[in-house]
Amino acid sequence: MEHICPESIKVVADSLGISNLxxxxAQAMAPDVEYRLREIIQEGLKFMHHSKRSILTTEDINSGLRLRSVEPLYGFASAEPMQFSRPEGHRDVFFIADEEVSFDEVINAPLNKCPVETNCIPHWLAIDGVQPAIPENPVADPVRSAPKRRKAEIAVPGASSVKEPEVQPIVSHILSQELQLYFERITEILKGAQEELKDSALESLATDAGLHQLLPYFTKFVSDEVSAKPHSSKIPLRKRPS
Known part of the structure; x- marks a missing residue:
């Protein structure tokens, strides 16, 4: 059963300037036109299914036309289904009713805002450590940004201009209880007279890799022992085991 009748072919031909067909x-062209229409609609349905939609849109039909190397239709893009009307006396002819628009409403309607163009403005955040005074950069707080002068650099009237040495603050170092007990035990053994325990202690100091936090404490211990007894107190040097 054909859905495209010869009368529809004549109407389309007449709209294209072909009269008296x-x-x-018209009867021979109707089956071929119907076959081409079915082919384009099937291609449009494929795009609809791939888009996870249940309504066939004009964009799907245009995609099917592009797939068949046919120029797409223009002026029919709409997200909503189009409403077709049927003229009186022509049951096989359908058209889209155009909405009547008054020129006065179009002229008096407010203009839409122009879209803002996307642009990118680069600027220097800092040049050689100095922040340029431009609107894009934040304003620096003069109180916080003022450099702190050291006590040795403050000029005192009547005093000499010799700068005092800068004293580094003492950093508190927290040792675990295990390291504290290890340090106390090793120092007691080194101060004692048992050679076997001294050999074990020195071997532990030479091979244990987790004693880096005790290095300043052992350095101070050796320095104090050598300063207190420079002639009598001697710690024997042991060959590091391979």
């Missing part, structure tokens, strides 16, 4: 030509 013979009935045999």
């Amino acid at each position: 013979e009935d045999e030509v």
